[in-house]
Amino acid sequence: MMFRPISVNLETVDGYLQQNNYSALELYLKTEFRLEKDETGVPLKIEFSTKAVDLLHQILKTIAQQNLTKNHEGIIKELFRSLRNYVINPDVQTYIVNDEFFLLNVVSFMNLQSEIIQNAFQIILQFLFNLIISNKSAVDKVYDVFYPTILTFLKDNKYVYESSALLYNMSLYKDLNLDCGIYNCLLELYDSHNSVEYLYFMLEKLISDGNFWKCYKKFDINKRAAVLGVIRDKQIKGEAIKIPIIGLKVLINQFVTSGKIIFQTVGTKDSRLEAYEISQLAQVISSYCSNEDYLKVLQSDKDLLINSGVLLINIHRLGKESENCFTSIQNLSEIREPNKNIQKHPAFGFKADLIRIIGNLCWKNKIMQDLTREAELIPVILDCCNMDARNPFIMQWVILAVRNLCENNLENQKIIAELHQQGTVSSSVLQELGITLESDGDKSIKIVSLETLRSQK
Structure with a gap:
């Protein structure tokens, strides 16, 4: 597998941070952590480097300690874009998951009451999504740290695509212990955001869960219809859900x-x-x-x-x-x-x-x-x-x-x-074809042309 090499300079980054030169730092990250594609169009994974991950972590901790202004918005977004691009490398995923403080610092960062950070929530969720792909250890860690936040976003109808993608991919490795309230919330979101495929995937998964059916009668008619619609859709495709x-x-x-x-x-x-x-x-x-x-x-x-x-x-x-x-x-x-x-x-x-x-x-x-x-x-x-x-x-x-x-x-x-036969029944289909049925009085029935009958009369 091809990896794109990476080289980072701690002194350069420290200098930008000390000078509050966020524009230069943003450009630096955009260059170093850019995604490139191979000849077939598949994104190349960026080479794993503990130095590179630690650099991103240091930027996160430093910015979290500052009084955030509009000038921070670009660098915050670029920081999490860089993380989003970097964690498609499984070694980077493992390193972040094994760091006791990395994700705790991310959630603390998200908890800061700042509109500047809130504007980056979508990219942060995309980073978390890439982090947990095909990685059970990452799922466990993200679940422990971010699960309440993800549910809150869904309940508040915010970042529905990213939150439902995270929830579904976590459910592939972990029992989420959902309750009737969350089931109801997901069905409501499916009704209003039915273009979000992860809500559909999530609903498929719920239908296979016995606990879900304990709540079925509590759902209103629209939500029950949505459940039946998903089941029926799969049946028509020949992919019946195993309920x-x-x-x-x-x-x-x-x-x-x-x-x-x-x-x-x-x-x-x-x-x-x-x-x-x-x-x-x-x-x-x-x-x-x-x-x-x-x-x-x-x-x-x-x-x-x-x-x-x-x-x-x-x-x-x-x-x-x-x-x-x-x-x-x-x-x-x-x-x-x-x-x-x-x-x-x-x-x-x-x-x-x-x-x-x-x-x-x-x-x-x-x-x-x-x-x-x-x-x-x-x-x-x-x-x-x-x-x-x-x-x-x-x-x-x-x-x-x-x-x-x-x-x-x-x-x-x-x-x-x-x-017993009780005569023949007139059929509009047969009449359209210009024929009818006629009994000979016994058990035999003949197909007769209507024109023939008319001529006989």
Whole structure:
């Protein structure tokens, strides 16, 4: 690995300090501790020198003892820029961490009541961030000295990027012992600073922590939606977050106890945020139902299947009673590309998610298979086997559900075998294609051209 050599002159620096020649000292540091890049654009690490680190430490201690004025602002910023550049060298990190007083002097410096120093806080935090990268010893030291300061910055909505970057990187090596107040604060910051990737990374990490889920119900609806949004985002990318069992049970309980809220969206244009939460919960749970790591836990919860079944029966019935957000849309153009307003509604995909939950709960599980039959859900599931712009892939989920219901279950196979045809259903999709279905009075159904039917009449 290439290192850029460094040469420092203590006498020169002492002379600048004694003369209060901060402009010259600032230029000196900028020259000596500048970052250079190799041919590929990667920053070169500056060669480690105890003399160089001690020099920077001496400047820090000297300035901390002076009455700070506007003239100090440039040198203070340049001092911490130099430290920020220097500590990408692991040997420099180790030397600073092993110095008993270095970081204590930095925090004492930050505690000075001066606007001049406060203007340098962002660069100081960047220095600390570079200090702890891939260095557990540095993490422990920075945690001991700066952790309360970092939390204060986050609570005060200051230096959010740098503070969240520090917090996340510390969490990779250390249990931060966060409480509900800090969880709430981080969720609030994520809502207002969702472009800060470290808040997203931090939230991912929290979702995997059992203690986090003890606070979930205490969060307001916006914050719960943010949590579900992160989980769902990862599921869509095929990178499902491994939540603890306590987290999964919290989500199931929230869904089971609040599922009826979805009915409040019938006939209304402005849907309540709670309904979107239920919709997200259905998406999240249905996805976890496809994960064998969680399936046994889910299959042990009869309330989840019963609640999903009751919701399915009722929304299917409501969709047939009148034109509303649960009514199937079989217009071919809408199936190809559903209207954006339809996609934004909380009922979008909800029926398909319920069938996916029920079908997966029945996978190789006779108790759930029998419970589905006893709840008279099989005819309802079969009746949902139609193309529907409001529920993409619903036919595929119905087919999978039927397959799982019938596997090694003669009673369920018999129920389906005994179902009788009651004529054919007119489909707008088929009509758009210029065809329809016609029964010959027996069990046979034929595809007939509409023009042929008209000519016969």
